[in-house]
Amino acid sequence: MAGTAVRGRLTWQTATVGLVTDETPKVRTLRLEVPDWPGHEAGQHVDIRLTADDGYQAERAYSIASAPGEPLAITVERLDDGEVSPYLTQEAQPGDQFEVRGPIGGYFVWEAGTGGPLLLAAGGSGVVPLRAILRYRSLAGSSAPVRLLYSSRSWEDVIYSSELDLPADGVKVIHTLTRSQPPMWHGYARRVDIRMLAEVAWPTAERPLAYVCGPTSFVESVATGLVGLGYPAGRVKTERFGATGQ
Amino acid sequence: MDDVAVDDATLDGNAIGGLLASVFGTEMTTATGTCGSCGAVTLVAELAVYLSRIGTVVRCRSCYSVLMVFTEIRGVTCVDLMGLASMS
Numbered sequence: 001m002a003g004t005a006v007r008g009r010l011t012w013q014t015a016t017v018g019l020v021t022d023e024t025p026k027v028r029t030l031r032l033e034v035p036d037w038p039g040h041e042a043g044q045h046v047d048i049r050l051t052a053d054d055g056y057q058a059e060r061a062y063s064i065a066s067a068p069g070e071p072l073a074i075t076v077e078r079l080d081d082g083e084v085s086p087y088l089t090q091e092a093q094p095g096d097q098f099e100v101r102g103p104i105g106g107y108f109v110w111e112a113g114t115g116g117p118l119l120l121a122a123g124g125s126g127v128v129p130l131r132a133i134l135r136y137r138s139l140a141g142s143s144a145p146v147r148l149l150y151s152s153r154s155w156e157d158v159i160y161s162s163e164l165d166l167p168a169d170g171v172k173v174i175h176t177l178t179r180s181q182p183p184m185w186h187g188y189a190r191r192v193d194i195r196m197l198a199e200v201a202w203p204t205a206e207r208p209l210a211y212v213c214g215p216t217s218f219v220e221s222v223a224t225g226l227v228g229l230g231y232p233a234g235r236v237k238t239e240r241f242g243a244t245g246q
Numbered sequence: 247m248d249d250v251a252v253d254d255a256t257l258d259g260n261a262i263g264g265l266l267a268s269v270f271g272t273e274m275t276t277a278t279g280t281c282g283s284c285g286a287v288t289l290v291a292e293l294a295v296y297l298s299r300i301g302t303v304v305r306c307r308s309c310y311s312v313l314m315v316f317t318e319i320r321g322v323t324c325v326d327l328m329g330l331a332s333m334s
Contacts, residue, residue, distance in 0.1 A: 048266075105260055105263045107289060108291065216253070217254050240261075242254065
């Protein structure tokens, strides 16, 4: 049976790196060309597998940064002790190849028909799948109102900053910078807490749907806070990245 | 179990969507699992997941009992679902 691909079954495929874009000093977006890519939904991810010359393999999941209908792209944050992200953010060049499987996930996804209002909460690179949702919302012509609460260490660490500076109609982006702030900063300058959530989150009477993504501690505290504000747990979708930067 | 807690190394079931799809042949993160110890019913996407080089451990978010263990040996994935009462 070796080498036999069952139709529809998730299998490893070869991805070729296309356009590479530096987002911040530690974060990079890579476009991936995968023959016969079946398309994806907003919020899904891919698994990437690297194989060393000695056969050692390392595998990690990365959120898809592009909207359904756009070329497949991932945005990767470099973790200095990581096995995969240093390669993807520092060494990978257009034309390089590695293995990918996907799209993966049916839980942390948003379809335009689901509507809103949406509260998107991101810690650091947790913004990646939420950016796919925002781009898809525009491409799909959705008018669902959206608030994105985005926690970064500093302004230099904000991913997609130029895109988020010009949000689509009906989208509001609220930043909080937890470690350092530029001069004249008037926005939030602390970790997301219950008081901030109470100010930013849609009232529960509007039946909002929340997507929370980021480091585990960020997701735990935001999800707990939203439930404390009266959000039904089933209306708070969570995705935890583990101990990445925020 | 008080020796295990949710810390920053804890992921969730989203992280093993690819592994589960390759083992079960279909998207599983929107399935629900029932803990064999405490009876909690949870979406697979919301279970606590611990990744290590020797394997993947999935625990109940309510009582932290081990629900599933996945180990890959020479390209073959071994699956232990001992802690699950059911999955649907």
